Amino acid sequence: MAVAWVQRRVVAALLVLVAVQVFAGGGGGGRGGVSAFRLWPKKRTRKDTEGAGNDDTQQLLMGGADYMDGQIIPSSAVAAVNAYASSSVSARECFSGKLPSGMYYFGAAVYNSELIIGGGFTPTEKLSFSDDDSPMLSMNAVNHTFKWTGSSWKVWNQFNVTKGEAHLAVLNGELYSLGSCGRQTRMCLEKYNSSKANEGWHLTKNQLPSVLSFPGVIADEKDSSLFVVGGVQNKHTTRVVAQYSASTDKWFALPPMNIARKSPAVAILGNRLCAVGGVQSTLQYSSRTLYMALRSAECMFLSAPSAGWSLLPLLPEARGSATAFVASNKLYVAGGVHVPLHWLSNRKEDDDLQATVLEVERRPYVSKLDSLDTASSWTNASDSSRLFISSSTLVTVPTKLYSQLCT
Numbered sequence: 334m335a336v337a338w339v340q341r342r343v344v345a346a347l348l349v350l351v352a353v354q355v356f357a358g359g360g361g362g363g364r365g366g367v368s369a370f371r372l373w374p375k376k377r378t379r380k381d382t383e384g385a386g387n388d389d390t391q392q393l394l395m396g397g398a399d400y401m402d403g404q405i406i407p408s409s410a411v412a413a414v415n416a417y418a419s420s421s422v423s424a425r426e427c428f429s430g431k432l433p434s435g436m437y438y439f440g441a442a443v444y445n446s447e448l449i450i451g452g453g454f455t456p457t458e459k460l461s462f463s464d465d466d467s468p469m470l471s472m473n474a475v476n477h478t479f480k481w482t483g484s485s486w487k488v489w490n491q492f493n494v495t496k497g498e499a500h501l502a503v504l505n506g507e508l509y510s511l512g513s514c515g516r517q518t519r520m521c522l523e524k525y526n527s528s529k530a531n532e533g534w535h536l537t538k539n540q541l542p543s544v545l546s547f548p549g550v551i552a553d554e555k556d557s558s559l560f561v562v563g564g565v566q567n568k569h570t571t572r573v574v575a576q577y578s579a580s581t582d583k584w585f586a587l588p589p590m591n592i593a594r595k596s597p598a599v600a601i602l603g604n605r606l607c608a609v610g611g612v613q614s615t616l617q618y619s620s621r622t623l624y625m626a627l628r629s630a631e632c633m634f635l636s637a638p639s640a641g642w643s644l645l646p647l648l649p650e651a652r653g654s655a656t657a658f659v660a661s662n663k664l665y666v667a668g669g670v671h672v673p674l675h676w677l678s679n680r681k682e683d684d685d686l687q688a689t690v691l692e693v694e695r696r697p698y699v700s701k702l703d704s705l706d707t708a709s710s711w712t713n714a715s716d717s718s719r720l721f722i723s724s725s726t727l728v729t730v731p732t733k734l735y736s737q738l739c740t
Contacts, residue, residue: 391735392416392658394424394667396453397725398437400693407435407455412720413739414667414727416660422667422699422715430738433479433486440501441728442552444508444525448734449489450726451478452499452512474513483737493534494521502552502559504579510534511541511550511559511577519544520561522577539582541575549599549608556635560587560601562608563594570595570614570624574606574633588641592629596724598657598666605705607632607645609666610652626651626671632705645702646710652696654723664702665714668721670695697721 392414399406409432412424432450439453455473474497480489492499496512503509508525520541523534541561548564559577563570572589594611601607609630615623630645648666655669671694698721701714715721730738 389732390729391732391739392660392727392729393427393430393441393735393738394656394720395441395450395726395728396432396436396439397656397668397722398654399719399722400670400695407437408722408725409433409435410720411738413735414658416658416663416665416699416714420701420714422665422701424715424718424720425739426720427739429484429740430481436475437724437726438498439475439726440496440499440510440512441726442501442503442508443728443730443734444501444503445527446731446733448481448728448730448738449478449501449508450481450486451475451489451492451501451510452496454497481734481738490525490533493523493536496521498547500550500552500559503554504552504557504559507579509537509559509579511561513546519546520548522559537582539584541577541584543573543575545571545573547596549594549597549611551599551601551606553601560599560606562599562606563590563597563611565595565614568614569593570612587638588633590642591631591644592627594627595624596654597627598652598655598669600657600659600664601635602632602659602662602664602705604634604636605632606635607657607664607705608642609645609657609664610648610655610669612653624653626653626669628652630702644707645705646707648700649711649713650696655696656725656727658727664705665699666711667699667715668696668723668725670723695722 394412394414397408399408411427411430411432413427414422414424416422435455436453439450441450453475474495476495477491478489479486492510494514496510499510499512501508501510507527510523511520514521522537522540524537525534526532545564545566549562551560557579561575563572565571570593572593574587574589576585576587578585590608593613594608597608597611599608607630610627612624612626615625628648628651630648631642632645633642634640651671652666652669656667658665697717697719698713699715700711702711703709
């Protein structure tokens with residue numbers, strides 16, 4: 334018994350060491366640097382049977398990216414997702430709350446009883462390079478936020494740095510934004526100064542100590558935390574996982590996932606952090622990177638992170654850039670695509686870059702997992718719908734806002 338106990342402690346210590354080394358090797362991503370990085374905070378006490386949503390709230394699926402003839406088509410749709418009345422999931426489009434324009438990879442949160450959205454991308458046909466010299470479609474990054482006024486969307490304020498890939502969350506009553514720093518391949522965390530609205534957003538003292546882009550991000554407002562899951566480091570998908578505590582303004586290392594993932598669908602079901610699908614870099618040479626969508630899923634007990642991640646049942650089909658949500662203690666995954674992007678390029682001296690976005694397989698439906706144990710399996714939970722696309726934003730709103738958006 335004593336030997337087994339020592340072995341478990343050694344394994345836990347090694348998991349922490351791996352996570353810290355992975356983050357430290359990513360470089361100083363922000364003013365906080367590696368010195369701002371800590372081990373995970375105190376254990377959570379939330380029951381594993383807790384779920385999300387009730388009769389006083391409604392989950393909305395907003396925007397996203399569709400694909401047609403090799404082009405990215407951003408959506409301005411807002412849809413009410415109903416997964417409570419029966420075992421099936423339905424989506425009803427909310428025409429009153431239609432977004433200001435087609436957007437994807439943007440953030441949304443309810444702050445002071447008002448719905449705020451911000452950041453996001455609107456693509457163009459122009460081609461450019463990212464900071465790591467990899468080819469990418471030039472995208473118009475939305476560097477400001479919008480507020481729902483009760484009848485329409487109005488521009489609210491601007492971020493301190495442009496955030497095309499953005500996430501919004503309310504932690505300890507304060508509004509936070511985590512997203513890409515302009516054209517840089519790292520994430521910036523900002524906080525809105527509610528006491529001095531004229532000062533707007535400002536960078537937090539401690540930034541994510543890693544060069545990282547396109548992770549899965551989920552907020553736990555009850556625990557005043559943000560979780561960052563996977564992403565891309567140095568052109569390769571990564572297994573890293575981190576937690577930001579708004580109470581201490583510190584980042585904490587969590588054990589890495591079993592499988593590296595870019596843009597996984599993430600959700601918190603009770604006491605467990607779940608990562609579903611995503612894409613993984615499989616081959617890279619010269620300026621060419623191939624991504625493969627994943628069927629795998631995994632979860633970790635937030636009350637016992639030292640136990641690491643456990644694999645969940647495989648998805649019926651591979652999915653990248655999907656959206657995960659929780660209802661009635663069940664895990665759902667909506668939309669997504671198979672192999673979101675293939676970058677094909679030929680770069681010569683003083684020549685223009687040529688790139689092609691290949692056709693993708695859409696996943697216009699919802700899958701459901703009734704239980705987070707290996708004996709369970711994913712089942713289809715909806716009909717095919719044009720509202721279930723990729724890179725959509727999920728937000729839970731009170732019924733008053735819902736009635737305004739979805740009249």
